[in-house]
C-alpha cells in the first residue's frame with residue numbers, strides 16, 4: 093500500500109483550488125452533488141496520491157468527503173501489501189489462517205450476506221425503457237439521491253481503499269480500466285485475486301485511458317471506540333449501475349458478486365452496455381481450449397446460469413483417451429471480431445470465484461489442485477480441526493467433527509460427544525453458495541493463451557441450463573438465428589448463487605438474466621446483429637447442453653463432470669463434419685451410437701432417456717416460451733418470434 097493519506101486535520105492538506113501542476117484547469121464533471129454538512133473537513137486534493145488525473149483525484153476526494161473514512165489508502169498490488177492486508181484481516185477475526193494450505197484463509201460472512209441480491213440490483217439508465225422489463229429500474233437522479241444519503245458518513249471509523257484495476261490484459265486495445273473505492277480489506281484482498289490490480293492502471297489513466305468508477309461501501313460506520321465485527325454489512329443493500337456514465341454504486345453487502353465490482357457489475361452489466369454500443373459481446377461464459385487426439389485445436393465458450401457448471405467444464409479432466417481440455421476462463425468472456433472475421437474471446441478476470449460444494453477430487457480434480465497451491469480465500473466453508481476446509485461433496489465421507497459456516501460445532505449425525513443434538517443438526521456444514529477465490533494461474537491445466545490480449549478464436553458456443561426434464565443432454569442449433577433462439581430461451585432451476593427460492597425454473601437468456609445492463613430484447617437483437625456482421629462460415633456453431641436431467645427417482649441420468657468430454661468430442665465431430673446426428677424438432681441430437689462411449693459402462697436406457705426429445709414435454713414448453721417473449725415485449729426481434737412459430741409447427745407436425 094502506498095501513501096497512507098493522513099486525515100486532513102494533520103498533513104497533506106491543500107486548498108481546494110490547488111490544482112495539480114501541468115494539468116489543464118478544466119472542471120471535471122461531477123458525478124453527484126455531495127450532501128454537505130457544516131464543519132466537515134475538505135479532502136479536496138490528496139497529497140501523495142499516485143495519480144495526476146484530475147477526474148480521479150476529484151472523485152476520490154468527493155467520496156472521502158461524503159463517506160468520511162479515517163484514512164485513505166491507495167492500493168498498489170504489491171506483495172507487501174498482500175501480507176499487510178491478510179495480517180490485518182486475521183487480526184480483525186475476519187480471516188482464519190489455514191494451516192493445511194499455504195497463505196490461505198477461511199472467512200465466514202454475516203448469515204444475511206451470502207449471495208447476490210438480484211432484487212436489490214438496479215440498472216439506472218436515464219430512460220426506463222433501456223433497462224427493459226427484466227431489470228429493476230430507478231431513475232439515476234433519484235437513485236443517487238437515495239444512495240448519497242446512505243453513503244453520508246458510511247465509512248466513519250474505517251479505511252477507504254482506492255483500488256486501481258484492469259479487466260483483461262493490460263495491453264488490450266483499449267485496456268479496460270476501473271477504480272474501485274471500498275471500505276473493507278476483504279474486498280481489496282479478493283479484488284487482488286480476481287482482477288489485475290496495480291499502479292499500472294493509474295499510469296494508463298494518467299495517460300488518458302477511460303476508466304469505470306466503482307464505489308462500494310459495506311454501510312457499517314464505526315462510532316469512535318466502537319469495536320468492529322468480523323463481517324460488516326448493512327441490511328439495506330443497493331447494487332446500482334449507471335450504464336450511461338459507466339459507473340457502479342454498491343452499498344450494504346460484502347459478498348462476491350455484490351462487492352467485487354470488477355466482476356458482474358463491470359465485466360457483465362456495464363460491459364454489456366459498452367459492447368452493445370461498440371459491436372462486441374460481454375457474456376457469462378467460460379472459455380476452454382480443446383485438443384483432439386489428432387492434435388486439432390478448437391476453442392469453446394459456454395454460457396450456463398450461476399452454479400450450473402461453468403467452472404467445472406472449464407477445467408474438466410476428460411475421461412475419453414486422447415482429448416485435452418485447457419482452461420482460459422470460468423465465468424466471463426468478452427468476444428470481439430478479429431481481423432479474420434471470427435469471434436475472439438478473452439477472459440477479463442484473473443482469478444476464480446468458484447462454487448465450493450460439489451468440488452472434489454472425483455468431480456473437479458483440477459480445481460482441487462489449484463486450491464492446494466494456497467493463496468486462496470474461502471468464504472462460508474466449514475473448518476476442519478486440523479486447519480483445513482471442507483464442504484459437501486469435497487469427500488464422500490465428512491470428517492467426524494467440523495466448525496460449520498456459522499462457526500458452530502458440526503458432526504455428521506448432528507449430535508455432540510454425549511449424543512445431544514447440536515444447533516447445526518440437519519444443516520449443511522458449508523453454505524450451498526460457499527466459494528473459493530483463487531488466482532487463475534494456479535489452475536494446472538491453464539492454456540497459455542489465457543493471458544493474451546487478443547484471446548482465442550471461438551469455434552463453438554454452448555448454452556445450457558439445469559433442467560430435470562425435457563431438455564436433452566446435447567443438441568445442435570440449425571444456424572446462428574436458431575442458436576440465438578436457443579440462448580434466448582435457456583431455462584434453468586434457480587440456485588443458491590442468488591438469494592431467493594432455489595429450484596424454480598426460469599428463463600435466463602444466454603445465462604445473462606441477472607447481468608444485463610440494458611433491455612433484454614435489444615440484447616437479443618444485438619446477438620442477431622453480431623451474426624449478420626460476418627460471413628456465416630466464420631461464426632461459431634451453437635449447441636445446447638443439459639447435464640442435469642433426472643430419472644423418476646431424482647438421480648442424474650448422465651454422469652457429468654469428466655464424462656462431459658464425450659459431449660465435447662461429439663461437438664468437435666460436428667464441427668469437423670465427422671459425427672452423426674438425428675434431426676429433431678428442437679435441433680440435431682446425437683443417437684447413442686454417435687457418442688464415443690469407450691471405457692464407460694452406461695445403462696442404454698438411461699442414455700436414451702438423457703438424449704430423448706419428448707414432443708409432449710416440449711409442447712408443454714410452448715406456452716411458457718410465448719409467455720417469456722410476451723414478458724420481454726416488443727423489442728423481441730421478429731426473427732426470434734418466427735423461430736418460436738417454426739418450433740411450434742415442427743412439434744405439431746412430428747407428433
Ligand SMILES: Nc1nc2c(ncn2[C@@H]2O[C@H](COP(=O)(O)OP(=O)(O)OP(=O)(O)O)[C@@H](O)[C@H]2O)c(=O)[nH]1
Nearest residue numbers: 398399400401402403404447449450589639652653
Ligand atoms: N450433476 C452434475 N453437477 C455438476 C456438473 N458440473 C457442475 N456441477 C455442479 O454444479 C455446481 C456449480 O458448478 P460450477 O461449475 O461451480 O458453476 P458455475 O456455472 O461456474 O457457477 P457461477 O460461479 O455461480 O457462475 C457445483 O456444485 C458442481 O459440482 C455436472 O456435469 N453434473
Ligand SMILES: O=C([O-])CC(=O)C(=O)O
Nearest residue numbers: 208348349356398423589
Ligand atoms: O457473482 C457471484 O457472486 C458468483 C458468480 O459467478 C455468479 O453468481 O454467477
Ligand SMILES: [Mn+2]
Nearest residue numbers: 376398399423
Ligand atoms: Mn457467474
